[in-house]
Amino acid sequence: MQFSIADVACAAARALPGGWGVKRGDWGVSATLFSGSRSFRLYVDEHGDLCLDYERPADERLPEVMPRGVGVYHGGSFFEAARPGEGLHALSGKIASAVESAVTGTLVEIPKPTTPMALANAHAEHGPALSYPITGRLSCHSAGHHTPAAATHMVSYLGLTLPACDNHRAHAVDAARELHDLS
Numbered sequence: 001m002q003f004s005i006a007d008v009a010c011a012a013a014r015a016l017p018g019g020w021g022v023k024r025g026d027w028g029v030s031a032t033l034f035s036g037s038r039s040f041r042l043y044v045d046e047h048g049d050l051c052l053d054y055e056r057p058a059d060e061r062l063p064e065v066m067p068r069g070v071g072v073y074h075g076g077s078f079f080e081a082a083r084p085g086e087g088l089h090a091l092s093g094k095i096a097s098a099v100e101s102a103v104t105g106t107l108v109e110i111p112k113p114t115t116p117m118a119l120a121n122a123h124a125e126h127g128p129a130l131s132y133p134i135t136g137r138l139s140c141h142s143a144g145h146h147t148p149a150a151a152t153h154m155v156s157y158l159g160l161t162l163p164a165c166d167n168h169r170a171h172a173v174d175a176a177r178e179l180h181d182l183s
Contacts, residue, residue, distance in 0.1 A: 002084075003084070003088045004027075004028030004029065005025070005028060005029055005030055005031055005042055005043060005044065005050075006022065006024040006025065006028040006029075006030070006031040007028070007088060008031075008042065008088060008091050008092050008095060009022045009024075009031035009032075009033050009042045009092075009095065010022050010031070010092075011088055011089070011091075011092030012033060012042075012092040012093075012095035012096040012099065013033050014092075015092060015093060015096040016033075016035070016096050016099060016100065018035055019035060020033050020034065020035045020099075021033070021034050021035065022034075025043070029043065029044070030042060030043035031043075033095075033099060038054075039054075039055060040052050040053065040054050040076070040099055040102070041053040041054075041076075042095060045078070049078045049079065049080075049082070050078065050079040050082040050091070051076065051077070051078045051079075052076050052077050052078070052079075052095060052098055052099070052102075053075045053076040054075070054076040054077070054102055069081065069082070069094065070094070070097075070098050070101075076102075077098050077102070079091075079094055079095075079098075082094065097125070097126050097127060098127075100126070100127060101126070101127030101128065101129070107129050107130065107131040107155065107169060107170075107173060108126040108127060108129065108130050108131070109130075109131050109132070110122045110126060110130050110131070110132050111132060112132045112133060112134065112154075113132065116159070119156060119159060119161075120159060123156070123158055123159065128157055128158050128177075129155070129156070129157055129173045129176075129177075130155070130156045131153045131154070131155050131156070131164075131169055132153060132154055132156075133152065133153055134151060134152065134153060134154050134163065137150070138150070138151040138163040139151060139163065140163060140164050140165040140168055141162040141163055141164055141168065141171075141172055141175065142164070142165070142168040142171060142172075144168065145165075149165045150165065151163030151164055151165055152164070152165055152166050153165075153166070153169055155169050155172035155173055155176055156176065157173055157176035157177045157179075157180050158180050159180075160176045160179050160180040160183070161176065162175055162176050162179075
């Protein structure tokens with residue numbers, strides 16, 4: 001089955017939460033994924049590498065850790081050893097994971113990991129910021145509640161986890177990132 005770069009971008013946009021769109025480049029050899037003010041250009045460079053360029057605000061940085069097989073350079077990311085033979089579904093999944101990892105504050109929701117190794121593997125596959133549901137009785141990390149609020153999720157930044165309610169998951173990513181950087 002043959003497909004174009006634009007087909008990969010369209011499939012990735014469908015996999016991303018939050019209403020991403022795609023603008024196809026000429027001949028389907030490039031495409032731009034966009035949502036609000038964010039945009040990512042997908043193309044194959046002169047070396048045959050699948051690349052995803054990202055124009056980001058000056059105060060935003062690319063994450064230090066991207067999903068497995070994704071390299072980072074000053075303009076965005078590239079997909080090491082990505083080839084059309086992997087198929088449309090696999091390639092679009094890689095693109096969607098890289099976009100989610102690059103967008104500040106975006107959490108990738110995963111099933112609850114059963115071991116620390118499972119959490120580490122999830123980070124390697126999906127990026128630095130993950131969230132998973134919890135069933136235990138933990139309180140949200142935030143002091144912004146007048147009375148203790150039940151946490152509904154654990155938020156993990158590269159393995160450093162904090163409990164959070166639905167309203168404070170983005171704040172938990174920021175706090176976990178700061179704690180991780182201090183350790």
